[in-house]
Every structure is written in structure tokens, then in C-alpha cells.
Amino acid sequence: MNRKFRLSTALDIDDVLMECTAYAVKLANEKYKFDPPISINEIKQWGKQGTRSDAIFEFFKDPDFYRTQPVMAGAKEFVKKLSNMTEVFVSTAIPPEFMGIRAKRILEEFPEIPADHIYMGARKDKIGVDILFDDGMHNVLRSTAQYPILLRSPWNQAATGVLAVNTYDEFLKMVEVIADSYSVRQEADLFSEPSIVVLVGPSGSGKSKIASRVLAKTDKFEKLISYTTNDPTAVEQNDWYNYVSIDTFLAMKDSGEMFQSTMYAGHGYGSCKGDIEAILNKGKHVMTTMDICGAMSLKTNFKNVVTIYIHRDKKKLIDSILRKNSSNEDKVNRIIAIESEDQTAKICDYIIDFDTYEEAEEKLCEILKI
Helix, strand or coil, X not given: CCCCCCCEEEECCECCCECCHHHHHHXXXXXXXXXXXXXXXXXXXXXXXXXXXXXXXXXXXXXXXXXXXXXXXXXXXXHHHHHCCCEEEEEECCCHHHHHHHXXXXXXXXXXXXXXXXXXXXXXXXXXXXXXXXXXXXXXXXXXXXXXXXXXXXXXXXXXXXXXXXXXXXXXXXXXXXXXXXXXXXXXXXXXXXXXXXXXCCCCCCHHHHHHHHHCCCXXXXXXXXXXXXXXXXXXXXXXXXXXXXXXXXXXXXXXXXXXXXXXXXXXXXXXXXXXXXXXXXCCEEEEEECHHHHHHHHHHCCCEEEEEEECCHHHHHHHHHCCCCCHHXXXXXXXXXXXXXXXXXXXXXXXXXXXXXXXXXXXXXXXXX
């Protein structure tokens, strides 16, 4: 990467580079013979829940637990690749009596990370880096990093309005996009081959409405229909989605049918690779609307993906959200997410500011050369 400086990244250890919760679940099942065995999906939040899964916490007091934690699959190769892209630091919360064990394991398993790049303690908001990668929602929300990124796990699925990824590959792609945002962009030739255009923006930004207006003007693009668990009887109808049950959604996700999935305001959203390939095979371009996490998944899985952030005045955003036919809880979650989502504008390829939908349509058509 040709830049005058290198980005810096702080990595969490537990459940990011080394197995922690899954390992403790395994040990608890072996010791107590739970029937049925505890599943990691039972861990809905970090901290004791008053359920049988609280048995995992006893292992966090055992030094042998930290000596024997397995390295996450693919973690070593991930750190090697990331070290070629950014300066890599470790920021790990661990009881003081186990810090020596933790440091020894890090140096043994990840030799690319220098000893003086290891920081231990719970105050991750004090680590001055460009990017933080953590599975703890509390760490992401409190971080002073310019780009705090959440690794999706069962205990943070309700997280809304933050940068989040599901895999190491998605994180590396996001780092690549962030790095590109610091340098002069080369405008993509949208029509050199079938392309994917994704409109990104907070709830109430009007991205679906803008995309629909442009789709009505051209046959070069086809709309991607995604999937959501959001109950169609309880919310405003949206023809950009197929509504499916949570069981169906999870089955599609677990089977690999979905190339990306995320949670927004407590509901699942996802897209299928086969649906995109079907459009591209027709020789058409794809147009879709997603959050930034979905957009990064697209960039990971496909070539020539262009992201366009739809920016709207905050007062108009809130007014639009309040007019939605949805629950008060849903509206509150969407309003809370606005400021976090605005941060994503920095890593999109284009930004559209607008006062009227006619103006937004005109600006999008100009970008797409329609």
C-alpha cells in the first residue's frame, strides 16, 4: 500500500485470536455432562445470565485455561496478512495474575506481534490506534479508535449501527477499504463489466426510495432482493426484502447460502450469492441497499463493487424514522444508530447529500453515468 504512513490496529485476544467462550463451553460440558450439551448460542450476552451457561465462568479463574486456549482457526495466517497491511498491537483484558501466561502465549503463537505492542487491561478506550477489532460491544462503543470494528458473535448479535464483520477475510477487506480512503481514489469504471452498486446509509435516509427511482429509469440495473426476519405484519412493507422466519434465516445462513448476514435493530438481514450471480449472468448490473457490514461483504465476495453513502439531515432522518409503521423499540434502536452509521461515510466510494429526492436521483444518475 503506497501511503506516507501505516495504519495501526489493536486486536483483542479472547474470541478473536484465541478460543475463549467456545473453549469454556467445551470444558463445562465435559465436566458436568449437560444434557443436552450447552451450545455457544446460549450465550446471549457477556456476563452471567442466571442460566446453566454460567458454569463457564469458573474456568476463567484457572491458569491452565489460559495456558491451553486453542488458537482460532485461521488466526495465525490472519495476523501475518494484517501485519503486512498495518502495525499490529494487542489489547487484551485479563486478570493481573494471568498476564504473564497471556504474554507468553501471544509471543509464541503470533511472532509477528512485537513484545512492546502488547497492552493488557480492560481500558481499551485508552489505546490510541486507528482500528480496533473486538468481540465485546462495550469495548467497541467506548473505543477512541477511528474505526472500532465488531467481530460478530452470539453475545453481540443485537448490536446495531456499528462496523461489524463475520470473518477475518471481511475484516481484511474493511482494512483495505479504510486504507484506500486515506489515499487518492481511482474512480471505478462502473461499466467495464457487470457491476454491483450498493447504497449505504442509516434508517430514514431514503436509500431504498432513491434506488427505486433510478431503477425505474434504466434497464441496465436489476434490484437485488435480500432477506429479513423483520415481521411484515408489524412493519412498513418493503419490496426490497423477502420476509422469512428466524428458523429459515438461520438455516440459510448456516448452510452457506447467504454470503452475508447482519443484525439491525434486533432483526436479521442477509443476501444470497446465487441471487447476485443470477443477475450478473444476465449481463446486468446489480443495485442494492445495505448497511456498511453488508457492503464490505460484497467487496469481499465480488469484484467492482461501488459503495455510495446516502447522507441526510439528522432532523429529517429522525422524522422519517418516527413515521415508520414499527414498534417504539425499533424506532429507538434506529435513532440511536444514526451517529455510528454516519462514520461509515468515510469509507464509502461516494457520498450523496440531498434536499429533495429529485436531487438525490440526479446525483446518483450522474455517478452511474445514466
